[in-house]
Amino acid sequence: MEAEVRFWSRQRVWVGWGQLIWLLIFLWAACCSGAGATYVGVCYGRDAYNLPSPQKVVQLLQAQAIPRVRLFDADPAVLGALANTQIEVVVGVTNLEIADIAQSEAVGYAWVNKNIVPYVPATSITAIAVGSEVITSPLNLSLLLVQAMRNLNAGLINAGLDKHIKVSTPHAMGVVERSFPPSAATFDTNFVSILEPMLEFLSQTQSFFMVNVYPFYTYRNENPNVLLDYALFQPRGGLVDSKSGLIYFNLFDAQVDAVFYAMQALGYYNLNVVVTETGWPSMGEALEVDVVNFKNAATYNNNLISHILNKTGTPMKPGIAIDTYIFELFNEDLRPGPTSVRNWGLFRPDGTKMYDFSFGQPGIGVYGGISPPGNGRGIPIINRTFCIATPGAIFTHLQISLDWVCGPGHADCDAIQPGKRCYLPDTVTSHASYAFNNYYQSYGMDPNFCNFSGVSSITSIDPSYAQCIYEGSYSSSGRLSYEKVLWALQLLVFIMPMHALQ
Numbered sequence: 001m002e003a004e005v006r007f008w009s010r011q012r013v014w015v016g017w018g019q020l021i022w023l024l025i026f027l028w029a030a031c032c033s034g035a036g037a038t039y040v041g042v043c044y045g046r047d048a049y050n051l052p053s054p055q056k057v058v059q060l061l062q063a064q065a066i067p068r069v070r071l072f073d074a075d076p077a078v079l080g081a082l083a084n085t086q087i088e089v090v091v092g093v094t095n096l097e098i099a100d101i102a103q104s105e106a107v108g109y110a111w112v113n114k115n116i117v118p119y120v121p122a123t124s125i126t127a128i129a130v131g132s133e134v135i136t137s138p139l140n141l142s143l144l145l146v147q148a149m150r151n152l153n154a155g156l157i158n159a160g161l162d163k164h165i166k167v168s169t170p171h172a173m174g175v176v177e178r179s180f181p182p183s184a185a186t187f188d189t190n191f192v193s194i195l196e197p198m199l200e201f202l203s204q205t206q207s208f209f210m211v212n213v214y215p216f217y218t219y220r221n222e223n224p225n226v227l228l229d230y231a232l233f234q235p236r237g238g239l240v241d242s243k244s245g246l247i248y249f250n251l252f253d254a255q256v257d258a259v260f261y262a263m264q265a266l267g268y269y270n271l272n273v274v275v276t277e278t279g280w281p282s283m284g285e286a287l288e289v290d291v292v293n294f295k296n297a298a299t300y301n302n303n304l305i306s307h308i309l310n311k312t313g314t315p316m317k318p319g320i321a322i323d324t325y326i327f328e329l330f331n332e333d334l335r336p337g338p339t340s341v342r343n344w345g346l347f348r349p350d351g352t353k354m355y356d357f358s359f360g361q362p363g364i365g366v367y368g369g370i371s372p373p374g375n376g377r378g379i380p381i382i383n384r385t386f387c388i389a390t391p392g393a394i395f396t397h398l399q400i401s402l403d404w405v406c407g408p409g410h411a412d413c414d415a416i417q418p419g420k421r422c423y424l425p426d427t428v429t430s431h432a433s434y435a436f437n438n439y440y441q442s443y444g445m446d447p448n449f450c451n452f453s454g455v456s457s458i459t460s461i462d463p464s465y466a467q468c469i470y471e472g473s474y475s476s477s478g479r480l481s482y483e484k485v486l487w488a489l490q491l492l493v494f495i496m497p498m499h500a501l502q
Contacts, residue, residue, distance in 0.1 A: 068126075
């Protein structure tokens with residue numbers, strides 16, 4: 001019995017050291033590292049006159065710090081131009097190629113050997129997008145799609161590239177029967193017989209579900225039920241999913257989560273989503289001018305970039321990287337259909353911007369400015385609220401309140417001093433939001449301490465952005481939250497007595 005007790009003691013000490021090591025790793029990760037890398041790329045369509053050469057396009061991508069590009073085919077000149085650039089590439093298979101590739105693995109081998117093998121590793125190809133919106137297209141290719149995907153993956157396996165290059169296919173949101181509330185979303189029963197084996201293939205190959213998410217079309221087609229601000233990432237109040245209790249402050253997140261829930265309804269919980277197309281047109285017909293214009297296009301795309309790069313994730317998947325591709329690099333003036341179909345481009349053929357935007361650092365908002373507080377991480381925090389300046393508040397009242405809270409109110413306003421992490425944007429509204437919240441948090445989120453002459457309001461949305469982490473934020477990108485510190489201390493209290501047993 002004595003020997004058994006000594007063995008138990010030694011075993012417990014060994015477990016304690018293991019826990020201590022993992023605790024140190026956890027603390028380092030919480031203090032010093034953020035979520036996984038998240039990227040915004042662009043779609044590079046070429047159905048247009050007078051486009052620049054692939055070499056010029058690559059120079060443009062590099063100059064604008066655009067790290068990923070989606071192609072709609074496997075053009076040799078484009079793939080060659082992308083060599084040695086470190087720009088990650090999604091190569092496209094056209095819808096017209098699917099029937100041939102589905103015939104046999106040999107055809108899949110041949111396609112890979114022709115369109116992939118000659119270009120890697122110099123060209124950083126990460127995925128093959130098989131067709132575009134095949135299931136919901138009028139072409140009768142749906143029954144061939146999964147087999148084509150399998151044959152291409154077999155070609156990648158044969159070439160030893162399947163661990164680095166994944167096969168998937170972009171879907172329209174039309175595959176989801178209903179998208180709100182997201183937790184009630186399911187796939188359209190007309191497509192389930194195709195989607196079930198496809199999801200199994202994606203799961204087995206550790207690939208991802210590609211989907212094209214267009215709040216623009218949802219707003220245009222369901223205008224009475226969708227607010228324009230909600231579609232443009234400009235929330236005036238969130239929509240509550242009555243089943244999950246999650247709050248949605250933009251349509252993009254709601255649609256992405258609808259896809260996650262639809263996959264879960266079929267038993268697939270661990271597949272990630274890649275948004276292969278999204279955007280907003282800048283020009284349309286005369287009757288569309290209130291919706292389709294440069295201002296709305298700039299607002300949507302800038303706020304989208306900020307939302308993705310801030311690693312917000314979605315309400316259902318907070319902090320999860322949702323890699324996203326904006327449609328598109330240039331206007332495609334040869335595309336058939338109404339004017340808006342041809343006017344999604346970010347750049348003119350000469351490389352100048354259609355409107356101001358940036359693919360740079362997180363926190364970039366409308367027209368290149370820093371996103372205002374409340375429009376950054378955008379995550380509703382459970383049991384945690386923030387005090388911010390009310391949008392549109394009178395400037396003089398804001399300035400008086402800011403002066404008081406940073407003076408007699410004794411709020412910690414160091415972070416909003418010139419050169420400090422929350423100095424930009426250099427506006428009274430932004431500085432007041434940070435200072436109001438610091439004061440409010442220091443008094444335990446008592447609503448009586450968010451009462452600044454009508455220029456402040458309480459929100460459950462984390463107003464942190466970029467490097468500016470607000471007091472009370474649960475952000476994992478730069479500081480330890482109270483809960484993490486408490487957990488660590490409790491674990492240390494458990495571990496330390498174990499060392500005494502040595």
